Amino acid sequence: MTRRVIARGYGGPEVLAVVEVAPVPPARREVAIEVRAIGVNPIDYKRYSGAFGTDPASLPLSLGAEAAGVVVEVGEDASGPDGPLSPGDEVIVYPAEGAYADRLVVAADSVVRKPPSLPWNEAAGLLVAGxxxxxxxxxxxxxxxxxxxxxxxxxxxxxxxxxxxxxxxxxxxxxxxxxxxxxxxxxxxxxxxxxxxxxxxxxxxxxxxxxxxxxxxxxxxxxxxxxxxxxxxxxxxxxxxxxxxxxxxxxxVGGTNPASREVRRRLRSPVVDLADRGDLRVRVARTYWLSEVARAHTELARSHPAGKFVLLP
Ligand SMILES: NC(=O)c1ccc[n+]([C@@H]2O[C@H](COP(=O)([O-])OP(=O)(O)OC[C@H]3O[C@@H](n4cnc5c(N)ncnc54)[C@H](OP(=O)(O)O)[C@@H]3O)[C@@H](O)[C@H]2O)c1
Missing domain, CATH: 3.40.50.720 (NAD(P)-binding Rossmann-like Domain)
Structure with missing residues (x-):
């Protein structure tokens, strides 16, 4: 079984739950990733807070937008922006709907290569902010x-x-x-x-x-x-x-600007290159286990040490 975080309703972090689901294989142009680290962003808790309205029909919500991990299975024709993908490749996934999980099945075009110079935690928190x-x-x-x-x-x-x-x-x-x-x-x-x-x-x-x-x-x-x-x-x-x-x-920029979606995709590789050269550093402020996600969100919403919060599966 694999684990992922969902929001069962709208409200505070008490609506979060870690659930187990059966793993699914990647379809054509998809890859499966064994997740090593997950970036936490304020948007993750804003989505279930009601700040953007509520829609009971969309519950439960899958949370998370970015992660880093290792390709473990590859669907037919699975090629990312950096070329064909193979099991064992170390990658960053963004955009990654439902990234709060220990295994992800995502479109291959949402995967870029992780340079060896970037530790997992920094890689997981690089692309939304960067x-x-x-x-x-x-x-x-x-x-x-x-x-x-x-x-x-x-x-x-x-x-x-x-x-x-x-x-x-x-x-x-x-x-x-x-x-x-x-x-x-x-x-x-x-x-x-x-x-x-x-x-x-x-x-x-x-x-x-x-x-x-x-x-x-x-x-x-x-x-x-x-x-x-x-x-x-x-x-x-x-x-x-x-x-x-x-x-x-x-x-x-972002949610209110539909052009941002394409801009962000185009900027992924240049931002990874900046980080690889050491010209853009993500400071990791705190790490939490996936099971501690409610605490991570509570603390991120308050005054907290400068830097990214990262979840570990
Ligand atoms: N539109 C988009 O695409 C997009 C993408 C990413 C993030 N965002 C949004 O951008 C915001 C920042 O995200 P983030 O990931 O950088 O969050 P973050 O790491 O939690 O940083 C927020 C910072 O705001 C500072 N702060 C709090 N109150 C302040 C005030 N009154 N005046 C000046 N600074 C204040 C805090 O610094 P101190 O500790 O020094 O007080 C804190 O470091 C969030 O609202 C997020 O949802 C939007």
Whole structure:
């Protein structure tokens, strides 16, 4: 039997359950993966929280979007973006609907090769944050000489945004709580505490405002401060397209932007290459067993150490 996590209903982490299901073989153009590590993302708990509405007909929900593991069975004509796949190949799976499992059967085109340099935990948490970050940096047209403000710069996405923007020659001011300021400095950003007076503190460093904003927080403060400080409003990009951000003119990436799906697929291999060269590092903050998924979600939704949470099957 194989194990996977489902949400039996809508609510808090108490609706989660680990269930056993019989393994199925891969069909044509599919592969079966023995999972080594699974990336945890806020979207995973938002899906069953009711934040995006509720649809009892879609229950139970299969959770998870990204994982890393070893190919164990290959269907006919199973070729991924990097070429034909064989048992024993070490891979990263994204997008991977239902990735919270110890075995996955997925379309071969959702599988890219894992470089030997990348540990399983980092590989599992690389592609949601990494591709989102590159998409936002591209959308904000960040290049050499730009002054960029990043809200939530110590988060999984925000820390990738900082690294990618700095590597393109931008100067980055990143908001985070004080405990994360040294981490932001290590990534190349100037740290800034969020909270009352944020716009004034940024103006000390940027009297003329900033060229662009990337927001991974979506709160009132992030929207207000961005609108006040950005010199070029079309260069405000958010990963959390709350109604106020949309009204304020932020460009939303991800769920609200259907073009993102293809962009993310195209960005997978370049992001893996960045990580392989050491130019993009995913910090793994905590690991949990699959059976501890409810605790992982409870802790991810609170203030937590900077970096990715990873589940181990
Ligand atoms: N649209 C998409 O395709 C897409 C893709 C990925 C993620 N997302 C969304 O993007 C958001 C971030 O995801 P993530 O994986 O990076 O989450 P994460 O790792 O939990 O990071 C969130 C960060 O927000 C910071 N934070 C909390 N309150 C803040 C505030 N008031 N001002 C500034 N920073 C604050 C925290 O930093 P401190 O510890 O320093 O407080 C935390 O590190 C989530 O809402 C997620 O659902 C969207």
């Amino acid at each position: 591709t989102t970050a590159v998409e936002t940096v591209d959308a904000a047209k960040i290049g050499a000489g730009d002054l960029l403000l990043v809200h939530g710069a110590a988060g999984a996405v925000g820390s990738c945004v900082v690294q990618v923007a700095c590597s393109r020659g931008a100067t980055v001011i990143g908001t985070a709580r004080p405990e994360n300021h040294d981490y932001l400095r290590s990534l190349g950003a100037t740290p800034m505490s969020y909270g009352a007076g944020l716009a004034g503190r940024v103006r000390v460093l940027a009297p003329e405002g900033v060229d662009a904003v990337i927001d991974t927080v979506g709160g009132e403060e992030a929207v207000d401060v961005s609108v006040e400080l950005v010199r070029d409003p079309p260069r405000m990009v958010t990963t959390v397209a709350v109604p106020r951000a949309v009204e304020a003119g932020f460009l939303g």
